[in-house]
Amino acid sequence: MAxxxxxxxxxxxxxxxxxxxxxxxxxxxxxxxxxxxxLGWLLKGRVRETWQSVDGTFLxxxxxxxxxxxxSLAKLISFLLEAxxxxxxxxxxxxxxxxxxxxxxxxTRWNIATLSAALAGAAFAYLITVxxxxxxxxTLPMVFVAASxxxxxxxxPGISGSFILLLLGLYAPVLDAVRSMDLAFIAVFGxxxxxxLLSFSRVLQWxxxxxxxxxxxxxxxxxxxxxxxxxxxKETLSWRENSxxxxxxxxxxxxxxxxxxxxxxxxxxxxVALALMLLGMLLVSALEWWGGRT
Numbered sequence: 001m002a003x004x005x006x007x008x009x010x011x012x013x014x015x016x017x018x019x020x021x022x023x024x025x026x027x028x029x030x031x032x033x034x035x036x037x038x039l040g041w042l043l044k045g046r047v048r049e050t051w052q053s054v055d056g057t058f059l060x061x062x063x064x065x066x067x068x069x070x071x072s073l074a075k076l077i078s079f080l081l082e083a084x085x086x087x088x089x090x091x092x093x094x095x096x097x098x099x100x101x102x103x104x105x106x107x108t109r110w111n112i113a114t115l116s117a118a119l120a121g122a123a124f125a126y127l128i129t130v131x132x133x134x135x136x137x138x139t140l141p142m143v144f145v146a147a148s149x150x151x152x153x154x155x156x157p158g159i160s161g162s163f164i165l166l167l168l169g170l171y172a173p174v175l176d177a178v179r180s181m182d183l184a185f186i187a188v189f190g191x192x193x194x195x196x197l198l199s200f201s202r203v204l205q206w207x208x209x210x211x212x213x214x215x216x217x218x219x220x221x222x223x224x225x226x227x228x229x230x231x232x233x234k235e236t237l238s239w240r241e242n243s244x245x246x247x248x249x250x251x252x253x254x255x256x257x258x259x260x261x262x263x264x265x266x267x268x269x270x271x272v273a274l275a276l277m278l279l280g281m282l283l284v285s286a287l288e289w290w291g292g293r294t
Contacts, residue, residue, distance in 0.1 A: 094280030121221025147192025
């Protein structure tokens with residue numbers, strides 16, 4: 001459920017949650033094990049063998065938690081993003097910041113290759129956070145393509161699938177579809193997710209098995225670069241109209257708490273923000289401890 005809650009927020013990745021709880025490798029391996037060959041096994045009646053080979057119990061349990069979280073928390077997260085943005089971003093800033101240390105600690109060999117990978121990951125994530133969102137048509141084929149791209153980001157620590165949807169101009173339509181239970185939209189989106197996930201997971205599994213330290217360094221860099229997106233205090237430079245006819249930020253720049261207070265006339269809540277950052281750090285530490293025990 002924690003992965004689902006994270007994936008609803010633009011800028012926060014469910015892959016980060018999977019990594020700090022110690023299930024990341026198992027998740028990637030289980031997804032990569034799903035293949036057309038396994039479908040052939042099912043058609044031949046080899047149900048139990050197929051279920052075990054794809055770690056079916058693990059995948060179904062995880063998927064149920066993620067879907068339950070997304071369906072139940074979509075409205076709450078939308079409300080918090082609108083009513084308490086500084087508070088929500090502060091919590092996730094602390095969560096991602098400590099996650100950098102958690103994943104970086106797993107890299108035992110730092111050299112030119114791993115440092116270069118970390119810098120490349122940080123630069124890539126940063127460039128994504130400052131990219132200008134597109135205005136793509138909300139058609140079912142476009143929804144399929146966007147879902148296949150966004151799902152790849154969802155399993156990468158530091159790159160948010162929901163933020164990719166935001167960049168593609170499809171974040172609001174997806175949330176609207178979930179709220180209104182638009183089954184056709186949701187079905188096409190789900191098919192796109194499956195297609196993207198099955199193809200990308202094999203690449204990621206190969207990288208983790210053959211170039212683990214370089215891959216972990218790149219993933220660590222992704223999270224460092226993504227911190228730019230989740231900085232709590234922002235100045236909105238331009239706005240856009242969403243599918244519901246409401247204005248929402250298009251381009252934003254990070255500012256200091258004092259500048260935020262002077263600019264908006266609202267309290268910066270910096271003490272509360274600091275407390276929420278620490279809470280996010282404590283939560284990650286608790287999740288890492290729990291993941292190590294289980």
